[in-house]
Amino acid sequence: MKVLVFAPHNDDEVLGVGGTIAKYAAQGHEVFICEVTKSNTDEEIKEERSEALAAHQLLGVKETIFLDFPIVTLRETPLVKINAEFLKVVEDIRPNIAFIPHKGDMHMDHTVVSHSAMVALRPINGIKVENIYAYETLSETEWNLPTVDNAYMPNVWSDISKFIDIKKEAMNCYQSQLKQPPHPRTLEIIEALAKLRGSTVGVPFAESFMLVRRLI
Template identity: 45%
Template structure:
């Protein structure tokens, strides 16, 4: 798998104290987060503020982008542009390691199941994360569903996966909220991360993806992304937040002095 990206500069203001909302990594533990994104920009849309919050605290974030476009549907020049955009966004957010798995975009459902499951297993074996963030299983895009399912196969609570103590699903504008209500699982978040001090960094990282942005009122517009963050903030009485569904959390000795 290809690699790019390195910790970026720190342009954010220092985090404020006194908030009572979710503060991942605040209690001195060293957290290694793996974010798995089906496509470039999903990571910024879903958890860009949380990524920046963690890296600002000195935590380690790994990002894996699962798919890439292939000719003739996607010209190689476009693929290179999007990859450069992903590298720029990751650097700005302080991502320690960016991996490209280079599986075929929009065609994950056509791959043999063991191939995608194997890719997720190898990724987890290499990174050995404490926390994992995934796309939501009810997203409209089939790639998102396939990535979630394969990752959960690889994350089965077997002896070699006991180090993973938290699995979360993020919401992706234009995918999470466009399914048929009642026919698909609804995104009902229980975890909110206060990104009030890092919303500007999230939006700046999203600006790196010029090829993926559209003008308001498109769902993938800067204004829409900010609006969702502001709304999620009102759910927990802060200026801006990102919302997640909790898949699994393990509280116990194997957390090694974590937040609990």
Template identity: 40%
Template sequence: MIETFGRVLVVAPHPDDEVLGCGGTIARLTATGIEVHVLVATVGKPPRYTADSVAQVQAEMRRAHAVLGVHETHLLDLPAAELDTVPASRINAAVGDVIAGVQPDTLFLPFFGDIHTDHQLIFTAAMVAARPRSTTAARRILCYETLSETNWYAPPVTPAFVPDIFIGISDTLERKIEAFRHFESQVRPFPDERSVEAIEALARLRGATAFLFAAEAFVNIRQIIQ
């Protein structure tokens, strides 16, 4: 089935979300020759973030993407952790322009129920751009989970991440971990969820759910079969 994904675009609100959510899947896709693009929607702005810290994270991101075999990284200039101050029309247009340019067959998006408002707004902007109004609309849309974002909201009263698609990453889990290690500014010691141990534990758990040695889990949003 994975060979049918066509051109892929992974939409990440911030650098490292794409690695946490589907780094193993990205590595598996690129290993089969599938073209994978990554859209990183936000960048840190002063005074919340210094120029040096932003440059460091972007350098870490590019090294991580090289490990995963990403075809092209698309960077937007939207303000990190401040998307709720930006008009929806501007966010929608920026995300929509990249989606229109890449014309992905498959979209990977952050989950709408994540606790971070940036994740929610980027999900919505991507769904606006992905409306099936032409033959170039994405045929498959999946939502990934992000440690410390997807599971920290309030599932009894907010959308719960209930995966129904599991992609095996037994052969690419180490590449996912290697890619995340390049985010030196983001890696935390266990038992923090942004730790290598937690990433591996989640992959093993999601794998065991489907009798696989390791997997990433997704929520199916839409599939269009002609």
């Protein structure tokens, strides 16, 4: 089985899907990560991509695809260009399962990626993705305006009790992105959220998702 994760920025994939990525990889499935944006300077790009590759190696990712869209300004980028790049990724990988960011996140890059990912994942031209899930990203999903349209309402949970440590270890690779408590992007808060999500379904640690589409 092939699993594709769209990440607007380096580290979003670990925050939202890190434990589930590690679980899929441990089960022998092929996991692909598409990192959509890059930072503004060559030094920052080199650092962030080095961190991403280190994190993905720990998680067991098969391949990391780096796109070159500028960070923060995806909203000003023609959607036709973003859609075309995403479609190439989907056509090359032909995933069975896809994870995309929640469209109601604070950062507009997340909204654009969510929209363009859904365009690329349409069931046409021989592409049939069996399951699509939206994931939450600490400091993005919970910080936006509390409106009905922005609400994150999980209805799928992944038990990551055996993988919470490797999720934290992978996030620790992103030293350029980690903060200090009480900021959400800390190992302490990552574990706390996983405990909260786990408590909903009676397991020690979990990641939660919103089901977008499922083919039975």
